[in-house]
Amino acid sequence: MSEPTRTEAFSDGVLAIAVTLLVLDLRVPVKNTLHGTLASALAHEWPAYAAYVTSFLVIGIIWVNHHAVFKLIGQVDRITLFLNLLLLMTVVAIPFTTSLLSEYLLDGGPDARTAALVYSAVMLAMSFCFAGLYTYVARHPVLLAEGVDPVAVRASIVRFSAVGTLLYIATLVIALFSAPLCLVAHFVIALYYCFQQIRRAG
Amino acid sequence: MSEPTRTEAFSDGVLAIAVTLLVLDLRVPVKNTLHGTLASALAHEWPAYAAYVTSFLVIGIIWVNHHAVFKLIGQVDRITLFLNLLLLMTVVAIPFTTSLLSEYLLDGGPDARTAALVYSAVMLAMSFCFAGLYTYVARHPVLLAEGVDPVAVRASIVRFSAVGTLLYIATLVIALFSAPLCLVAHFVIALYYCFQQIRRAG
């Protein structure tokens, strides 16, 4: 077992890179292939901007929550490292699913729904991994930092895990009907987490 | 509330990646598609180099100022985290707007002005977010580090916020007339900040 400092540093690095790679999904229209003005070509790219903002907020909130969970942790063992790695594996996939969703968002047909399903499924997988990490730590009080109440942490497992999981299952259902609505749902969930966090901070 | 160390580390990571991704805007001319020599093809790419240098300086200065602001901060709450996230969201977009501006800089027509407007608008948004972060921290003395004078910080809100905002609004106006001039304006602003900082350091 060891101190969580380097695990946090590595995770911070991965999260910072994943969030920054989102910019690669914003593509510059090639000069001589424009139909019409650049302004209209950029306006046409709004799904990419909407997906960028949403995924940026989501990864930002993952970082805030990751930060909050690791403040509870005093020691990391190998299973914690492995669960954290699985979580990061889902987060790193987000720039890919974001690009996929923005490419097919307005397609209208089954392909748009496929893209929305993939986007939501990766978010659900991320939520599961986060719940797994939290549950594992909560059930092994020896891993908790000094001064952290094991009973309170344990009592919050269900709340911590269930909300995210249920919300992302809901987005999977919405994805079956409408990709744009699914993106709106992810944006609203991200805002909910921001405001909930801000309210808690009050 | 928590210590700002990990927020700084995450922000440093994002800023370091954003500034390094600028290199992806420097494109290698493909071997068999050259018209004329490589030297002339590279010389033709000067808008990309000019935009690279300008954006590199701008993000570098953002990092220096971010550093300076966080030296005032002793505690971060969730709203600080959220405002910081918004700021980073605008900075991460800079490699995209840089690429856009260098692609259309010499286009001459309305597309060049569109690219310059987008470049300036993202800088203005960045400036607003920075002003928002600074104002929030300045108005909540509990967040300030020990030994920092809350009155002095509060008194500097307008100066800190207004200069950048006015300068970037000016670039928006210039963008309506000339994209190359707009890039020059951004370069001069970056130099101004460098020298102002160096003078202060004297």
Add this chain to the structure above:
Amino acid sequence: MSEPTRTEAFSDGVLAIAVTLLVLDLRVPVKNTLHGTLASALAHEWPAYAAYVTSFLVIGIIWVNHHAVFKLIGQVDRITLFLNLLLLMTVVAIPFTTSLLSEYLLDGGPDARTAALVYSAVMLAMSFCFAGLYTYVARHPVLLAEGVDPVAVRASIVRFSAVGTLLYIATLVIALFSAPLCLVAHFVIALYYCFQQIRRAG
């Protein structure tokens, strides 16, 4: 000689970026070039996902082991820095070999075996570099951290070095027969390391 903190930070950065760049190997099918549905196009890309998961685990385990080795180190000299640099050079190549393997995995012919050989050869090179780093540190007790038993570290050189080297030589042999089987072998090795680590942690 100096403390290993900044070497670890640099290595963490490189490992975090290498693992995150793996996402660039996940390509979004371009909208108007699809033959059939997006779902079938994505399903067709399964080698890319399999290679992503495998390489992510491998780099993750490299990070865990790097972490473990550096916990033994109290001082780094220039040779340690240089050996560490060689190790990082092989790790940074992994996103490239991953992309190569996923492009040619199902090709069936000699090209698939070439891709699998390159993938395995880079892993073997990584394993050699890791063994070299460990052996060098183990043979120079002055570099070990306080409280670390030099005899125990020295006694573990062969075990630490031989297992990885032998396993990756085996994947080279498998690559001569079947690329998909070779990827499975790398995945199993990664799982073996995960479980071995978890067992040790018990």
Add this chain to the structure above:
Amino acid sequence: MSEPTRTEAFSDGVLAIAVTLLVLDLRVPVKNTLHGTLASALAHEWPAYAAYVTSFLVIGIIWVNHHAVFKLIGQVDRITLFLNLLLLMTVVAIPFTTSLLSEYLLDGGPDARTAALVYSAVMLAMSFCFAGLYTYVARHPVLLAEGVDPVAVRASIVRFSAVGTLLYIATLVIALFSAPLCLVAHFVIALYYCFQQIRRAG
């Protein structure tokens, strides 16, 4: 003035990303465009691998030297920050010049020499910036860390600055005759720095 910790962290981040982005210069041959086998296509790409190894070593050595210089520094002022930023600006350009050199290395004609000149010129600029940073710090003893001898630091300015500058000017001259020879020269210089460092460490 402030402590150099965060400047080092930011620089480490930029150097780690720049060195890792070199992998993007290693391109996977597209499946259906191969003339002959994948093995021969990869063998044909050897300039990219040679350039990758060389640039990786160069950036690695920059990192080692950056580390060494910052160990002398106790305080950073704004000019130090600015000079460090200029240095990073040249380093971040290295993945671009590496890609350029590997694309044109075997071209034989004037384009190969242009690419080698650009590669060497960026290295020379990097060397100048490093010399500038070192000279500035050496001439301002107030910036030095406790226990560092200002006289010794000052006495080493010429040695520190001149060697790199002269070596890189030599590569510029070589670039006028042969691009492959120029790459060999850069590789030899990198090895020289590695061995010189290792010798010093003995």
